[in-house]
Every structure is written in structure tokens, then in C-alpha cells.
Amino acid sequence: MPQQSAGQRLPKQFLIKMKSLLGEEYDSFLQSYHAERARGIRLNPLKVFHEEEKKELTARFGLRKVPWAEEGYYYDMETRPGNHSFHEAGVFYIQEPSAMAVAELLKPEPGERVLDLCAAPGGKTTQIGGKLLGQGFLLSNEIHPARAKILSQNVERMGIVNTVVTNEDPETLALRFPCFFHKIVVDAPCSGEGMFRKEEEASKQWSPENVAMCARRQAEILDQAAIMLKPGGRMIYSTCTFSPEENERNIEKFLERNRDFSIEHGARPEGLSCGRAEWSETGLKALTDTFRIWPHVAEGEGHYLAVLKKDGDAKDFSLKKSSRPAYVKDRQVKEAWRTFAEETFTREGHRAFGEDALNHMVLFGDQLYLIPKEMPDLKGLKVLRPGLHLGTLKKNRFEPSHALALCLNREQVKGVKAMEEEGPEIKAYLRGEVLRSDTGEKPYGDKGWVLMLAGSYSIGWSRQVGDTFKNCYPKGLRRRS
Secondary structure, eight states: OOGGGHHHHSOHHHHHHHHHHHGGGHHHHHHGGGSOOOOEEEEOTTTOOSHHHHHHHHHHHTOEEOTTOTTEEEOOGGGOGGGSHHHHTTSEEEOOGGGGHHHHHHOOOTTOEEEESSOTTOHHHHHHHHHHTTOSEEEEEOSSHHHHHHHHHHHHHTTOSSEEEEOOOHHHHHHHOTTOEEEEEEEOOOOOGGGTTTOHHHHHTOOHHHHHHHHHHHHHHHHHHHHHEEEEEEEEEEESOOOTTTTHHHHHHHHHHOTTEEEOTTOOOTTOOOOOOOOGGGTOOOOTTEEEEOTTTSSSOOEEEEEEEEOSOOOOOOOOGGGSOOOOOOHHHHHHHHHHHHHHBOHHHHHHHSHHHHTSEEEETTEEEEOOTTOOOOTTSOEEEESEEEEEEETTEEEEOHHHHHHOOGGGBSOEEEEOTTSHHHHHHHTTOOEEOTTOOOTTSSEEEEEEEETTEEEEEEEEETTEEEEOSOGGGOOOO
16 A cells, blocks of 8 residues: 555544554554565475475575464565465465464364364465364355355365365354364454455445444354354454454453353463554453454454353264264275275375275265265255365276375375476476476386376376376366466
């Protein structure tokens, strides 16, 4: 936003409210709109395992640590990581730094059942998925169909195996999952005031009426989320707005309606600098254990966060047999998968996706999926991604999916072909071109499925026939140049 226009372009009623809210901090807040916004990137712990890899990525993209996010970094804009092949390989996710605080506060543990209720485009979902390390069950929901599709694509790109993506309203999910989840994120749709510096267009759509409408919708979503949280569970409510009506006031009213909930005291990501959170003009009580991220205090955009706990015993329960999905029993289907696995996987690949997958597969038409062990039957729900898409059954043979490739590493597959991450070969592969080996390279022998690597990271499949690598990179993802 130009220097002379920070106060001129922002809505006048918004500025009046912010001056009342911030008092003597108002000028510093307004000045932050003249500063270059922070740009964040989050490394994927499902793919970046070693400190040496982190050091190499830090040097390549000019990374600087985000103090409140375990895998978060600020990046040098000139390095343009979104255009790099590592982005397509799911090595990292580009995410606004303040937004990274939500999953850090949630503290998901491997094996837990987690719900991200308003999940698109997928930043918080993929961060949670990384922390679950493939164990447990993550339900990622988005009510808008187009945004739910983008969410599903990002889950796939980041190689997350235990996430189900749905396109439902909160009320429908609450009926199906009462007291089911250990942890829930409600990153509620809001008026977007905290993103005005990042998205100038959002300020043009702002109005007091829209703030009030958002507050009502957020309250409804919160109440439905409360139904789905297990006793003893934890829920994070977050917005990217400054309006107390959508933040502190909503939390106060929620606690009045839901007496079995309380604010968790002392919950704050280490290294996060926060500003004032009360609105004295209206007499609103300061909720001292909820907090805001201000752009003039921390290196990030505006956010509000509250950590809520549900009273009661956190005892777990196992899914009843009657509530489990209908796993594949067809021998031909299992044999097709077993044949592919024997031909393609190493011993390490078998441990991750071999025999165990046979007991947790479901079939949708000719599409085979590996579903999370903790997933109940989702019949009747609008499901975009019922777990990891393994591939397609074609006349007694199995053709692996792009999603499966992105979940694998070079130690798990017999045939691999490494391409220089910025070289002409990877560029040709991402354009969908057939590759040939000038040296007679045959990583698989004479024929078979080959895992293609950008550097050392999986990025897709090729079908090797002799010294030719037939490109299997999805047409919808191919680059033009």
C-alpha cells in the first residue's frame, strides 16, 4: 500500500474503531501498512527429515526462522519458492507467518483424532497433518465446493496419508461426530481486517454490517464445533480480524452458552509478541488468556486466537465395528495391489504401504483408497478425499496415483530417477514430456513404475519401457514452460 494512502484507502469507520481500540498504539499500527509484509514458508516434516536438508533449504531460499512456529520461516521474496520444483513436490507450504501460530497452539499428537472445520485452502490442515506424522485421523472440512477442491489438492501435494477432506456444513458434521475429536480448529470465516495489508481488495468489501454478519456466523460454527469435541479436549478459535465483536465478544458469549468450556490459561506459542486485546470503549472485559497478533508488534499479519478446553474426563474409546467403513474384501482387488507392491516397493515401502494397506482399503468405483484406521463410516457425507488415493484398477492391473507418489521417498521404491531440481529434465517432466536416457539408464530393469525425484524429493511417476520414461505427471498440473 503506497505511503501516502494508508489512512486514505482504509474504511473510515474501520479507522475510527481501530483508534478507539488501540489508543496510543494507533499511529504505530497505521505505520505498519507502509512496511513490506512478512512472507512465510513452512517446511514439511513428512519430507524434510534431516538438519542438513534444512540448512540447504535455508541457504537456497534465504530462510529466517519464525520464532513461534517449529517448521516456519520467513523467506526472501527474490528466491520465488512458489515457482520451484520443490513446491510441486510438497517440500514446503507457503503460509502467512501469523497463521502458523494456530497449529502450534493446538499441539496435535500422533494418533489423535483432529478436526479442521473451516480448512481451505489448507495451511493449518497441512501443518496439523505434518505434526500427526501419519498417525491418527484428521478430518479437514470446507463448506464451499471450489475451495474444498483446492484444500484436497494441497493435502495431496504435501503427502499426507491420514486426512479425509469433506465438503459439508458444520451442522451435518455435528450430527455425525458428537464428542468424537480430541482437538478441533475453528479458523472461522471473518471480515478479514487483519489481511488488509496483504489483500487490499478485502478492505473495499468491509462494512460494519459485514462484521456483524460474520460474528453471527462464527457463533453458530463455534456451537457446532463444541458438540464434536470430546470431554477433556482442546479447541482453538481463530480469526484474521481485529473486530472484538468477532473475537473477544464471541468467546464471552460462547462461554455463557457452553458452561462446560473454559479458556485455557497461559496458552501462548513461545516467541510470539502480542499486543492489547481489550476494547475499553464498550466496557468489554479483557480476556487475558486470549490474544491478538498485531502487525505493528509481531512480524506477521493480524490474527486473534483463543484456546478453549472442554470439561470432563478425556478417556478414549474405540470405534464400534458397526461404524467402520466397508473395507475391500475382493480377492482380485487385493491381488492387483499386492502384485504392484511386490514389483514396486522395497522392504521399507512394504512396511509403510504393503500388507497393512490390504486391511484398510476401500473401493469407490475403480478407485482404490487407503483410509485412516480411526475413520468411521462416512456414508451419506460429501467426501472429496476419503484418505490416500492409492490408484486405479484397470483390467486386473493396478495403476498408481500421483498422490501415492508424493507420499513416498526414494528408499521405499525399487526404481527411482533423480532429476536436477532446476535443470532442463525436471522442466520437461513438469511439462508432461516423455523422457529418454541418453546413457541407457534403466533404474527399473526393462520396464516398471519409476518414482521421479526433484533432487531427492518425490514428484511423480513415470512408466519405464526400455530407456524411455513415459510421463505420468497429471495433465491438470503440467506447466506450459
